[in-house]
Amino acid sequence: MTMFYLLIILMFFIQSVVSQNANDKLIACCAHDPQIDPGCAAKYCNFPNINQFMVLPFIAECGPKGNTVSRVWDCISSKHDHTQCCTNQNVLPLCRAFCNASKAVPTDMLKYGFCTSEFDKYRLCFRTHLKHHNAIRQ
Numbered sequence: 046m047t048m049f050y051l052l053i054i055l056m057f058f059i060q061s062v063v064s065q066n067a068n069d070k071l072i073a074c075c076a077h078d079p080q081i082d083p084g085c086a087a088k089y090c091n092f093p094n095i096n097q098f099m100v101l102p103f104i105a106e107c108g109p110k111g112n113t114v115s116r117v118w119d120c121i122s123s124k125h126d127h128t129q130c131c132t133n134q135n136v137l138p139l140c141r142a143f144c145n146a147s148k149a150v151p152t153d154m155l156k157y158g159f160c161t162s163e164f165d166k167y168r169l170c171f172r173t174h175l176k177h178h179n180a181i182r183q
């Protein structure tokens with residue numbers, strides 16, 4: 046029984062180390078990009094801190110700061126095609142447009158604004174990818 050609990054604790058420990066790494070890569074990717082506003086980087090380049098309700102505030106706050114929004118998106122998404130992961134996560138077909146980050150994503154908020162509700166699925170896919178790959182910038 047004790048062994049079982051130790052195993053659970055160990056699994057949580059390993060899990061937190063692994064996700065720490067993905068988040069560290071994201072933080073470094075943003076911090077090392079001179080085109081990303083440092084205030085926006087500190088607030089939004091952080092997987093545990095961001096969720097669907099922060100997408101619009103992020104765009105409102107960081108949109109006026111040069112290329113910050115698209116460069117943060119590049120760091121988070123790794124410019125990778127996450128379509129397969131999104132399909133596995135049951136992302137709504139229309140909203141899968143944001144999963145293929147190897148190309149430009151839609152900017153039509155009227156048509157795609159509701160896709161922010163899928164944000165936690167995007168985040169899972171992007172984070173899992175970063176666990177196993179280098180960020181686009183170290």
Ligand SMILES: *[C@@H]1O[C@H](CO)[C@@H](O)[C@H](O)[C@H]1NC(C)=O
Nearest residue numbers: 126128129145146147148149
């Ligand atoms: C993602 O975009 C790239 C570049 O446009 C394209 O080659 C690829 O087929 C796309 N992936 C899917 C699943 O549509």
